[in-house]
Amino acid sequence: MDKIYNYLESNWNNFLGRLKEFLSIPSISTLPEYKKDIYRCAEWLKRKFEELNFTKVELIETRGHPLLFAEYIPPSPKLTVLIYGHYDVQPTDPESEWKTKPFEPTIILDSIYARGASDMKSQLLAQMFATEAWLANEPLPLHLKYLIEGEEEIGSPNIRSFLENNKEKLSADFALNCDAGIHAPDIPSITYGLRGLAYFELELKGPKQDLHSGLYGGTIRNPIHVLCELIAKMHDDKGRVALPGFYDKVLPLSEEERKLLSQVPFSEEEWKNITGVSQLYGEEGYTTLERVGARPSLDVNGIIGGFTGEGAKTVLPSKASAKISMRLVPNQAPEDIEESFRQFLQEECPPEITWKLELHSSAPPAVMNLNTIYMKSAENALEKEFGRKPVFKREGGSVPIVAWIKQILCIDTVMLGFALPDDCIHGPGEHQNLKVLKRGARVYANFYQELVKNRSI
Amino acid sequence: MDKIYNYLESNWNNFLGRLKEFLSIPSISTLPEYKKDIYRCAEWLKRKFEELNFTKVELIETRGHPLLFAEYIPPSPKLTVLIYGHYDVQPTDPESEWKTKPFEPTIILDSIYARGASDMKSQLLAQMFATEAWLANEPLPLHLKYLIEGEEEIGSPNIRSFLENNKEKLSADFALNCDAGIHAPDIPSITYGLRGLAYFELELKGPKQDLHSGLYGGTIRNPIHVLCELIAKMHDDKGRVALPGFYDKVLPLSEEERKLLSQVPFSEEEWKNITGVSQLYGEEGYTTLERVGARPSLDVNGIIGGFTGEGAKTVLPSKASAKISMRLVPNQAPEDIEESFRQFLQEECPPEITWKLELHSSAPPAVMNLNTIYMKSAENALEKEFGRKPVFKREGGSVPIVAWIKQILCIDTVMLGFALPDDCIHGPGEHQNLKVLKRGARVYANFYQELVKNRSI
Known part of the structure; x- marks a missing residue:
């Protein structure tokens, strides 16, 4: 893994340049006036997979915004991984409350500020960066299928029928979904439930x-x-x-789940700081973490x-x-x-x-299986990087694809991403912590290693 | 009066041309981007008084939009009348629901459609037209003081202090306020209360x-x-x-007032037709006319x-x-x-x-005195034109100037106007019935006659 880690380290500045390019494209899916930018964004992404010398790279038209499908087929793969991401972002209103321009990515201290920085262009690119680091150094005995949509922020209206009509093409052992977060900069976490x-x-x-x-x-x-x-x-x-x-x-x-959730480090004070409210409020009889997830x-x-x-x-x-x-x-x-x-x-x-x-x-809501070798691989990869076991969380957000992949392709998903709770996703001032992102790229790279190892056992 | 009525009749088309000019100016007081149009409108009106050879015509600056003051002083006036009007109009949104353009006045059947047609450019111009008809034919032994503001639709923020600082200049026996309506095309009415x-x-x-x-x-x-x-x-x-x-x-x-209000012809069905709702709703224990006024x-x-x-x-x-x-x-x-x-x-x-x-x-709310010679003159003028006594109503709208004129100048107001309840004022498709407006111009002319006569008794 050292060579791979070295690659990530020595190419980090190139990677940041690429990320800035990606974040500069206003790929807002809900507003019709950005249709051209959505295309430009999908084509930009397509070129990146072509540069990785993928076996197959396709831009697939839908009734709405295009899907990107990219496939890497090694000689004798040990596993097939379906990697999901989205390249579209939310609108930027209220624009007056941004301190930087939402489509002029700006690095301040340890973070990059832009619409889509955290949700989820950084996550997607960091995962692809891990793939690149492997391919540049060692043979990767995993069959990779990337499925990247441009309509997640408008509720993924067209991907469901694509899944239904392309079961064979998309078949895999499990899915990796990078549209996810981490509990805190030094507390690794795995989201196993989504609303x-x-x-x-x-x-x-x-x-x-x-x-x-x-x-x-x-x-x-x-x-x-x-x-x-x-x-x-x-x-x-x-x-x-x-x-x-x-x-x-x-x-x-x-009771077991309430216990699991109660182990997630949580501070009411921090929740108040992030939201700026003087007191929390919600359904009686539940903790904040229970209410949210x-x-x-x-x-x-x-x-x-x-x-x-x-x-x-x-x-x-x-x-x-x-x-x-x-x-x-x-x-x-x-x-x-x-x-x-x-x-x-x-x-x-x-x-x-x-x-x-x-x-x-x-x-639909989704709860993922905690007892697969894929989940264990993610757990190990996080533990290696952060020096402690991840906590298991249920998130309040919705990622419809997770339930649909389960229903239609009959495979489980592992969510692995590095957005922080205070990254202001969907709001003004969205940003991604770059230190955490770099650790994330290492985790993604290590996750491949763990998968190969666990599959070989 | 015949010569005066003839003047109104034979100059009607000229009058309509002038009304169209007035209605074409988008004098929207609440939106800053129309500030120039407000000025253009005030200046247009100033020229009209100059054309009437008034003794004094002044455009008076305020902190907001300008006031117009115009004075006609005959040799030996029997009475002084303060005539109030406003030249500003409401915004036009939702513009998509207009069938004609709000600032391209359009005559369809008996009505003229434009923003401000009913509230109150037509009323103001018809009253000035009556003055013109008099001055063209007979000496008018009334001292007229016109006070016309450009901020009625935004709550008249500057006229109050103008009243306070110009009591002498504005002193009069009573005020005529033309920002008013008529109950139905053939039912004359006088509004004696405002919310x-x-x-x-x-x-x-x-x-x-x-x-x-x-x-x-x-x-x-x-x-x-x-x-x-x-x-x-x-x-x-x-x-x-x-x-x-x-x-x-x-x-x-x-009980007396409830009786008076119960005599105003009123149809629930018509109220439903005008508003387009399937049933009325309001405070329990009161009739619709009581609720509204x-x-x-x-x-x-x-x-x-x-x-x-x-x-x-x-x-x-x-x-x-x-x-x-x-x-x-x-x-x-x-x-x-x-x-x-x-x-x-x-x-x-x-x-x-x-x-x-x-x-x-x-x-503040206002209730006017029903027992003055000014009110009687208005009653008589309406009865002569319509062949029946007017009904007395309390209106739901607000005309703040009425209470302020009472408080500051210590004079009562008579409201006399010819807007109909279904003229869509403040909404899309505002219009003024021109047949009713012509009768209105005759009433205004006759009102002068009645005032002179009653004052002489």
Whole structure:
């Protein structure tokens, strides 16, 4: 491994240059005006695999943004690994709150600041860097299949059918997913559970057009009021989601799992510092780490209605709408949750207000097997680098691909990534700690070694 | 009067051309980018008074948009009338819902469509047209003082101090306010009561920046949730405003006044047609006309928070804000209402969410004296034109100047205008019925006649 580590060390500056190039491309998947940049980003990535002399590199069109498939086939592989990543990023708003420009990657102290730095361009590139380090030094007896999408941040609407139609092409012993984090700079961790997602847009309509609030105020329903009343009713006063039947299928947390989660180092003070709130809040009867990873939640992600410009306009608006997402845990299915939401609206929305509910994206929750040689290999690789065993966590975020890979390709995933909890992903000032990233590249390289070794036993 | 009526008739097309010019100027007072147009509009109006050979015409600078003062002094006036109007208009959003362009006045059937058509450029010009018709034909023994502002739609922030500093200049026997409506095309009406206003902007702040809703959702307060909960608590389930002490100073409606209001022709079906809602809603125990004119109300005029672009973004937002206005009735003072609102927020907002409340504009409520010779003159002028006595109404809108003129100049106002309830003022498709407007110009001309006659008795 020394030669490989040396390669990573002596090529680190080249790698940073490459990372800056990658981060400069505004590959925002949700905004149509960035469609060209998305293509430019996918093509940039394609060239990188060609430079690694991969056996096969393909840009695959979908109904949305293109997928990249790249394959390295050695003479006698011991294992096949499906490596997942995404090259798209979130929008940058509110742009005024960024201290650096989101698509002009800037290194300050130990971190690189840019949209996508942590989620997940750095992770993806560091993993590819580990592959490069191997290929430059030793034969790698692993068959690698990279599947990199450009639509993760919009709920991966097209990858599922690609998995269904390409089972053979994508067959592997397990999947490595680099869209993951590490608990703290010196506390290695493995995420073994992810929440699912059901992301909705709800629109209410009252009067047929905007009215003068003086002439009509107090005589008809205001759709903003009704939207607010509905949102207020979506939680009870104990912080529980109040949609009918919402918790019906939720698997209770076992004592064993509560114990495992309680071993994860966690500081309320740090959580407050990261978020900037003076106190935490959530469902009664659970710890913060349980709430975030093992309990479902509902958040309004956006709301708009009426006059929102500068100053005053005395309008009684015709419409109001909200983006509302729910994070799900086993065994909640997005389909059941949509049903539950529709029932709630049916029961609670007054008849003179019409409502329209659209499901933007959804993902099933996933819990991964802790007892495979792949998981053990990841554990060992982390322990070697950090000098201590990793902790096992359940994450609050959603990575729909993990459940789909399990359902469709029938293989388990190992999540291994190096984003930190305070990297501001999805928010202004997103960044990646480069010291941690370098250790990450070493872990990825070592993970291959562990896989080869464990498979040989 | 025949010569005057003939003048109005034979010059009607010229008048319409002039009205179109006036309506073409986008004098939107709330949006800074229209500042030049506001000036252009004030100057256009100044020229019109100069063309009428007024004794004095002045454009007066304020901290905001300019005021126009114009004075006509006959040799031996019987009365002095202060005529109030405003030349500014509301913004045009949502622009997509207009069928014609808001600043390209378009006549369709009997109406002219444009922003400001009904509120109140047509009213103001029709009243000036009546003055012109008099001056072209007969000596007018009335001293006229026009005071026309450019900030009515933003709450008249500068006219109050102008009144205070110019009591002598503005002294008059009474004020005529043309910023008013008529009940129906064939039902003349006089508005004798106006609601007051307190217009606020409320901003809530939770986490120090936008966070990933998966990683943090369910563990800290979401400011959109809190804003919605607060808004939901602002009314009880009987449609009453639930701020502490909100109704404390509200004068109860007398039986006599309830009787007067019950005589105003009113159709629930028509109200539903105008607004496009399937059923009406409001404070229990009051009729719709009582609710709109004689009872206070609270409306959220706008709300915004989090991600409101296209598609999905899984954000737990840092901020959320709402524009909230309350319509007040005698004797509610905007200052007391602000106090009541602050107390509510103090009590109801959870401690980890910080709130900021700004008062954008305010106006006291006003009820006018029904027993003056000025009011009688208006009644007679309406009866002559429409062949029936006017009904007396209390309007839900706010015209702060009415109360200020009473408080500062110690004179009563008569409201006389010809906007119809379904003219879509402040909304898309604002228009003015031109047949009604022509009758209005005749009423204004006749009103002068009645004033001269009644004063001579």
